[in-house]
Amino acid sequence: MTRFVLRRIATMVPILLAISFAVFWAANRIAKPGYDIAINPRVSPADRAAYLDSLGLNEPLPLRYLQWLSDFVRGDLGTSLVRNGSEVWPIVRTALTNTLVLVGTAVVLSLALGIAIGTVSAVRRNSFADYAMATFSFAGISIPVFWLGLMLQLFFGLYLANWLGVTPPLLPTAGLYSPGQQGFDLVDRIRHLALPTMTLSLQLIAVYSRYMRASLLDVMSSDHIRVARGKGLAERTVVIRHGVRNALIPVTTQAAVDIGQLVGGLIVTELVFQYPGMGRLFVDAMTGGDYPMLLATTMIIAAAVIMMNLAADLFYGVLDPRIRRGSR
Amino acid sequence: MAVAEGLSTERPAALAWRRFARRRVALVSLAVLVGVVLVTVGAELLAPYPQGRTHAADVLANPGRDYLLGTDTLGRDTLSQLLYAGRVTLAVGVSVALLATFGGTLVGMVAGYVGGSVDSVLMRLTDTLLALPALMVVMMGARMLGDSIFDVVLVLSLLGWMAVARIIRGKVLSLREMEFVASARAMGAGTWRVMFRHLLPNLVGEIAVAVSLATAAAILTESVLSFLGFGVSQVDTPTWGNMLGGNEGFMTVAPWLVIPPGMAIAVTVLCVNFVGDGLRDALDVRGDGRSRSSRRRPSPGASTGSRR
Numbered sequence: 001m002t003r004f005v006l007r008r009i010a011t012m013v014p015i016l017l018a019i020s021f022a023v024f025w026a027a028n029r030i031a032k033p034g035y036d037i038a039i040n041p042r043v044s045p046a047d048r049a050a051y052l053d054s055l056g057l058n059e060p061l062p063l064r065y066l067q068w069l070s071d072f073v074r075g076d077l078g079t080s081l082v083r084n085g086s087e088v089w090p091i092v093r094t095a096l097t098n099t100l101v102l103v104g105t106a107v108v109l110s111l112a113l114g115i116a117i118g119t120v121s122a123v124r125r126n127s128f129a130d131y132a133m134a135t136f137s138f139a140g141i142s143i144p145v146f147w148l149g150l151m152l153q154l155f156f157g158l159y160l161a162n163w164l165g166v167t168p169p170l171l172p173t174a175g176l177y178s179p180g181q182q183g184f185d186l187v188d189r190i191r192h193l194a195l196p197t198m199t200l201s202l203q204l205i206a207v208y209s210r211y212m213r214a215s216l217l218d219v220m221s222s223d224h225i226r227v228a229r230g231k232g233l234a235e236r237t238v239v240i241r242h243g244v245r246n247a248l249i250p251v252t253t254q255a256a257v258d259i260g261q262l263v264g265g266l267i268v269t270e271l272v273f274q275y276p277g278m279g280r281l282f283v284d285a286m287t288g289g290d291y292p293m294l295l296a297t298t299m300i301i302a303a304a305v306i307m308m309n310l311a312a313d314l315f316y317g318v319l320d321p322r323i324r325r326g327s328r
Numbered sequence: 329m330a331v332a333e334g335l336s337t338e339r340p341a342a343l344a345w346r347r348f349a350r351r352r353v354a355l356v357s358l359a360v361l362v363g364v365v366l367v368t369v370g371a372e373l374l375a376p377y378p379q380g381r382t383h384a385a386d387v388l389a390n391p392g393r394d395y396l397l398g399t400d401t402l403g404r405d406t407l408s409q410l411l412y413a414g415r416v417t418l419a420v421g422v423s424v425a426l427l428a429t430f431g432g433t434l435v436g437m438v439a440g441y442v443g444g445s446v447d448s449v450l451m452r453l454t455d456t457l458l459a460l461p462a463l464m465v466v467m468m469g470a471r472m473l474g475d476s477i478f479d480v481v482l483v484l485s486l487l488g489w490m491a492v493a494r495i496i497r498g499k500v501l502s503l504r505e506m507e508f509v510a511s512a513r514a515m516g517a518g519t520w521r522v523m524f525r526h527l528l529p530n531l532v533g534e535i536a537v538a539v540s541l542a543t544a545a546a547i548l549t550e551s552v553l554s555f556l557g558f559g560v561s562q563v564d565t566p567t568w569g570n571m572l573g574g575n576e577g578f579m580t581v582a583p584w585l586v587i588p589p590g591m592a593i594a595v596t597v598l599c600v601n602f603v604g605d606g607l608r609d610a611l612d613v614r615g616d617g618r619s620r621s622s623r624r625r626p627s628p629g630a631s632t633g634s635r636r
Contacts, residue, residue, distance in 0.1 A: 015456050030471045135353075138605075142598035144548055146555050147572060147590035150579060158580050260461075267463055268552055282464065283556070286471060298464065305461050 004317055012310055016303065020072075023298045024065045031291035033057055033081075072299065078292035088296045092281065096263075096300065098176060099270070099277035103262045106197045110204035111255050117205065118212020118251070119244055125217065133209060140206025149199040149272035156195060171195055174274040196273045200266070204258065208251055216247040249319050253312045260308025263301055347610040354606025357599035364596055368414035375408035380564065388582050398584035400575055410588055413566035417547060418596070420481055420560070420567070424546035427485035429538045432492025433531065437523050439493065440500030451497070458490045466549060467558050475561040480553065484546055492538045499534050503527055533611030540604030544597045551593050568593045 034057050037048050052058050056067065071078065077088035121130045153173040161169035171194045172178065178188055219225065220243050228242045229235075267279035274280075278297060285293035338346070349355055367374060376396070383389075383403035391398040397406035439450040457465075466487050473479040503509065504527070512526045553559030554569030561570075568589040575585035607613075 015452075015459070018456065019460070026468050026472065030468060138598055138601055139594075142544070142548075142601050143594045144551050144555075144569075144590060144597075146552060147586070147593065150572070150576065150586055151590070154579060154583060154586075263461070267467070268556070271556065283467075286467070298468070301461055301464060306459055309459050 001317075005314055008310055008313055008317075012306060016306060019302050019306070020069060020299060021065060023302060024068060024295065025061065027291060027294045027298060028061065030286060031289045031294050033289075033291040035289070068295065072295075077296040080290055080293050082288050082290045082293075088292050091293070092278075092296050092300060095276060095278045095281045095297075098275065099263055099266055099279070102193060102196055102200070102266065102269075102275065102277060103259055105193055106200040106204060107255050107259055107262070109197065110201045110208055111252070113201070114205045114208025115212050115244075115248065115251060117209035119216060119239070119247075121209065121213040122216035122220065122247075123239060130213075137206040137210050140202045143202070145199060145203060146268045146272050148202060149195070149269060152195050152198060153272070176276055196269050196275055199269050199272070200262070208255070211251045211254055212247060215250045216243055219243050219247045249316065253316050253319075256308055256312040256315060260305040260311075263304040344610045348606050351606045351609065353602050354610075357602035357606070360595065361599045361603065364414065364592075364599075365418065368411055368418060371408075371411035371415055375405075375411045377405045377408040379408065379412040379566070380404065381408070388578065391584050397588050398582060400582070400585055401578060406584055406588060409566050409571060410568070410592060413568050413571055413589065414592060414596075416477065416560065416565055417550065417567045417569070417593070420477060420484075420550045421543045421547035423481050424484040424488060424550070425539050425542035427481070428488035428542050428546070429492050429535060431485065432489035432538065433496050433535060435489065436493040436496025436498075437500055437527060437531075440497040441504055441523055441527065442519065447497075450493070454490045454493050457487065458494075462487065463549070463552065466553065467556070470553055470558045475559065477560055477565060480550060480559050484549055484553075488542060488546065488549075492542065495534055495538060496531060499531060500527060503530055533607075533613045536611060537604055537608045537613045540600055540607055544600040544604065547593065547597050547600070 034052050034055065037043055037051050043051075049058070056064060059067070075089070077092065079085045079087055080091065083091065117133050121133045124130055156171045157169045157173040161167065164170070172192050173195060176189070176192055177185070178192075220239075225238060225242055228238045233242075263278055266275075266277055267283060269275065270277045270279040271283060278301060281293065282297040282301065284290070285297055371379075377383075381404065383399060383405075385403070386395065386399050387401060387403045389395050389399040389403070391406075395405050395407070397410065399405055400409070435450055435454065439447045439454075466483055469483040469487060470480065473483055509522060509526060512522050517526070550559055550567065551569030551572070554567050555573040555576075557570075557573055559569060560567045571589040572586055575582070579586045
């Protein structure tokens, strides 16, 4: 087992390094550090050179990459170029926390519902409920997420509120807390999380319920289920104890991968609901040319994705010994 | 001629069509898609107003007799824009799907058939690209290129071939062990000849499914990109995505600006997904590219990237 874990970790290192260089190169192309100074006619050439020098931008790209990398791994993410020179890390940390809260809520909720729906679909295979849930799943993966978000805002923020005659609307359509909110208020926070979570969950439930259905059908056709039935166990016990438990493995592993992907993939939901997380920080940094911020957000998101992929692989290896043996 | 009982002598295409047509959802979806294509291609004939025509006196007009779906902030008829935009959206979706599937098939075939270190390098690249947060990478790529239709197609294709490559490789790995490959090689067929004359025809099912699922994915990703302002320019080329992006702020006063384009995307993608699913059944294609013995977690499939 230890060998398996070490091997998996060792293969991650070169990938992370390659990605970090690609990110560095891309961020330089996108944010064009020092570009505003270079085209400003009021800045004399001497001042320009001095400024670029102070940021270390006169060095060749590979050298700057090594410098940045050594700072990065030591936890020095630099200072933002546009937010009055405030440090990058505290801003990123707040955004990362917010994103993880939203992702965690959505994934846990979707897992619970997806597993339940998938189990019912598999047990009542080809029933009306199964077809209805299949149609729902197809709708879930076909509706653009941003549009779903907009429609939920329109419904809860305008139509339902008008119909009920309440102001402010039942569920807030943007932000993380009410204006003027002092301190932390759990109810207020949950109400603000409701719509973004709904938006995210529809697609996740659609995917998880399909996985769960396929996985459970697969397990139910295996020999140990026949043995369990042969022992005379109740069908309910067979399905839950022997079927669902084994069928959970691929679904939960996929959820682990999703947590990583979602840290970077929340961009749309965060923008629609003006939720202060990593995705929005990334887009702001990209459009604002905030080069240290862009580097920090992309690198942390990429690292999160790769770490969660690794975690999912290890998790799978722990749960299913065949994987361990197979990949030696 | 004694044909064994139960063996089908039907032509493969006819068999596939019969199996496809048995599924009503797939047939209806195909009909809807044909309708959408005809309506958008015939936009000149059907649209009440020419593309981009503004009506200064009727800004943000309600849906009514003159404007069936209302007008936007420049007084452009939403219905006309919707039809013209659909043409661009569909064209982008199909071009990306074809290009990405072409690339993915090539990579998958070479990796699977040639094997060895070529396989390791190609699959390491594929897995690395697959492991990245998809939307973020696409956005950075789009930012580096530009906002013409061509740029968007290029970015989406360059970053959309990986899932196909995995599926094709998996299939090729099992095909290459079969007798017909051995006999072709015994008769002196070279690597490329085996790949294109003998393996490729056996991959038609996988490729057809990949094209349909990639089309659905590309339409969704393009709409997200354009909605966020990183995709096709809003100035002169309407797409369903940038119609939403440009009008989002007026949603509460003019919901007719955001509901129709979103519905159009959802219905089109839903139908493409149903057709793809029908094709998968009709052509007997399995979902993931891994062989049965080494199956691990299920692959998310081409249509469910991270576009959240």
